[in-house]
Amino acid sequence: MKKCLRTRLSEFLSPKELACIYKSYDRVGDIAIIRITEKSQKYSQAVAEAIMDVHNNVKTVLAQKSPVRGDFRLRELEFVAGEEKTVTIHRESGCLFSVDVKKCYFSPRLLYERMRIAKQVGNGEVVVNMFAGVGCFSIIIAEHSKAEKIYSIDVNPAAFQFMQENIKLNRVYGRVIPLKGEAKEVIEKRLRFAADRVLMPLPEKSFAHLPCALLALKSLGGWIHYYDFEHAVKNENPILKVKMKVAERLEKLGVTFKIPFGRIVRTTGPNWYQVVLDVKLNSWGNKINHRGS
Ligand SMILES: C[S@@+](CC[C@H](N)C(=O)[O-])C[C@H]1O[C@@H](n2cnc3c(N)ncnc32)[C@H](O)[C@@H]1O
Structure with missing residues (x-):
């Protein structure tokens, strides 16, 4: 977890609550994908808002609800905060990738x-x-x-x-x-x-x-x-x-x-x-x- 995000979250979560939150999340274009457990479910909104606070260019936060599975290697995603969308453009090594993170x-x-x-x-x-x-x-x-x-x-x-x-x-x-x-x-x-x-x-x-x-x-x-x-x-x-x-x-x-x-x-x-x-x-x-x- 980025240090500034941890600091932001520690303003309203106790160290014990912080400990049950996943340490990393994926950024695909302007979408952040967080992972939540049963224990951390109740903090997903707070985590999402903290991520958008810390990263101005994150417009949507989704939560991963299942492992990657099936022939198409997809994961179940649930909307948490920001703009309700699953399509974005990701930049990598000088290339642009348009992707629907729910379908691909x-x-x-x-x-x-x-x-x-x-x-x-x-x-x-x-x-x-x-x-x-x-x-x-x-x-x-x-x-x-x-x-x-x-x-x-x-x-x-x-x-x-x-x-x-x-x-x-x-x-x-x-x-x-x-x-x-x-x-x-x-x-x-x-x-x-x-x-x-x-x-x-x-x-x-x-x-x-x-x-x-x-x-x-x-x-x-x-x-x-x-x-x-x-x-x-x-x-x-x-x-x-x-x-x-x-x-x-x-x-x-x-x-x-x-x-x-x-x-x-x-x-x-x-x-x-x-x-x-x-x-x-x-x-x-x-x-x-x-x-x-
Ligand atoms: C793990 S992903 C890798 C995608 C890509 N190489 C990347 O790095 O983003 C595997 C891809 O293989 C495709 N796939 C699964 N079985 C396949 C098959 N038998 N023939 C062709 N594509 C297949 C899935 O739809 C999925 O997009």
């Missing part, structure tokens, strides 16, 4: 990760983003690299619509190509052996979709940015656990590879981590076994 997945916390990937993309590369949402990774790559094309797939019609709007907003039309549908179907129909680099920013489904990511890669090989959730207790290394799981799967699929980099993107709960691996696939000719897909 959006996380401002992936800012560093999105730029980290964009910086690796080489001149003239073709990228496939299998789970593109409103287009954040794809548009940031278009803006900060000389990629030729970034095919951007999403199954959520609302996310697809906002992706189209964001492509126009950021003038990357013709380089970021929006594709609506299931990643597996779209790749099988249109993007076989198309990419130098494949992004899999959907930790819940990445493992199951690995054969499909391989299918999207050029037979010369290339990179896969693989995201997953992993549980790790003391003395366990979540990055190593994901590496072992992915390595075993890729070996079974008959490809040669290296995993030169992995990092924890964020902690998602007690002993739970979101991990990314940068996987370098070697050329495999036509030897790949896609029966596992």
